[in-house]
Amino acid sequence: MILYLSIIIASGVIISLLNCLVGNYGFPAWQIILWVVIAIVISFGIDAIIALICRKISYKHYNENSAFFREKKGERNFYEKLNIKAWKDKIPELGGKLKYFDKSKLVEKPNSDYFMTFIKESCMGEMMHFVIVVCAPLILLCVPPMFILGIGLPVMLVNMLLQIPSIFILRYTRPKLLVAYKRTKMVEEREKNRENLSTDNLEQENPQNNENGQ
Numbered sequence: 001m002i003l004y005l006s007i008i009i010a011s012g013v014i015i016s017l018l019n020c021l022v023g024n025y026g027f028p029a030w031q032i033i034l035w036v037v038i039a040i041v042i043s044f045g046i047d048a049i050i051a052l053i054c055r056k057i058s059y060k061h062y063n064e065n066s067a068f069f070r071e072k073k074g075e076r077n078f079y080e081k082l083n084i085k086a087w088k089d090k091i092p093e094l095g096g097k098l099k100y101f102d103k104s105k106l107v108e109k110p111n112s113d114y115f116m117t118f119i120k121e122s123c124m125g126e127m128m129h130f131v132i133v134v135c136a137p138l139i140l141l142c143v144p145p146m147f148i149l150g151i152g153l154p155v156m157l158v159n160m161l162l163q164i165p166s167i168f169i170l171r172y173t174r175p176k177l178l179v180a181y182k183r184t185k186m187v188e189e190r191e192k193n194r195e196n197l198s199t200d201n202l203e204q205e206n207p208q209n210n211e212n213g214q
Helices: 004-023 031-058 075-081 084-090 111-141 145-205 209-213
Strands: none
Touching: 004 031, 004 075, 004 145, 031 075, 031 111, 031 145, 075 084, 111 145
16 A cells, blocks of 8 residues: 555656646646645545445346456466566455455465455455546546646546556456365355265265154
8 A cells, every 4th residue: 555655746846846847837836736736636536436346246236257357368378477476465455454354365274265265356356446447537627627637647547557457456366266276166055965965975874763753
């Protein structure tokens, strides 16, 4: 979280300085800085609304097997070339901090239901970041026309760029979760079948007890 806040603050400072130095707006510097802050706050507000809407949508609408969420050919190699393992843990994961599902690490002894929830959460998160990217240009409608190029556009681009690493991480992680889910599900079904078989054998070995119990 500190990393993202640092990027946002640094970007705000740079945008403010450039607009104050070469903007030629005819406004005092404090007004220009104020509009940069307003643009960042509005952009954050739009992101928050999108996140809330995506979270309200039922898990059943996030189909991990759909073409949108399915891993594409060569995608994993692309992430490996980006050395994603070295920096993926540095990207903030807000789910746990906001008391939602924590995607930063696995719990001890996860079961198949846990893995499926993780998978659905990854789909939801990816959709959320994707929609934020698509809707980022809305900030251009919220600033005065004179500030669209100097303030609105840079704030929009920074917001879009901040979403991309999270999308990459979620798409890189989900195939592994799917494999873990299938393996865990098979083990659980095998154990369930073994328990059912043991129960049937006990009932067959003790028919008299079963009759007396009736």
